[in-house]
Amino acid sequence: MLRWYQARLASRPILTQAVSTAILFATGDVLAQQAVEKKGISEHTLERTGRMALYGGCVFGPGATLWYRFLQRQIKFPGKPNTEIVARVLTDQTVFASTNLFLFLSSMALMEGSDPKAKLEKSYFEALKKNWMVWPGVQFMNFKYVPLNYQVLVVNGVSIGWNCYLSYLNSGSGSDENPTYPPDS
Secondary structure (H helix, E strand, O other): OHHHHHHHHHHOHHHHHHHHHHHHHHHHHHHHHHHHOOOOHHHOOHHHHHHHHHHHHHHHHHHHHHHHHHHHHHOOOOOOHHHHHHHHHHHHHHHHHHHHHHHHHHHHHHHHOEOHHHHHHHHHHHHHHHHHHHHHHHHHHHHHHOOHHHHHHHHHHHHHHHHHHHHHHHHOOHHHHOOEOOOOO
16 A cells, blocks of 8 residues: 555655645544534534545645745755754745645635635634644644655654644534625625
């Protein structure tokens, strides 16, 4: 199985990462609904799991694959490997993490038929603060020790828990509070 995955990463890296990410984003949502919210199978919201898989496969997986390539090509400090890693982590957390979180919350709101502005005002900064508590350390280790082709997979593995949190945050009590979008006139 590992050889098959390695071959797919070599021949079709973006597609392979997109499919892997879709599966792992869906897994995070299933965990959020079943382990955290304890909904049970009969109350499981498949549409929500589908939205998470769609975002993971169409936005995050391809985006992260290209982003990590960009970081490796563009952020170089020859002879200073730790400076290079710290610069990549800082760039990742200030540019990619903040943008990805904005896109995630906005696109989830649109797919749910709620107001993206309200979703962002309610959740963005709290989620970004929590992001900065988790991801800089993960990314430092990822960029330092993991080969480029496997960096998205490592992030996806850690993301099972993170996506469980994001899915819970996204659909928490705010689902009843958010007005429909676009508003009825």
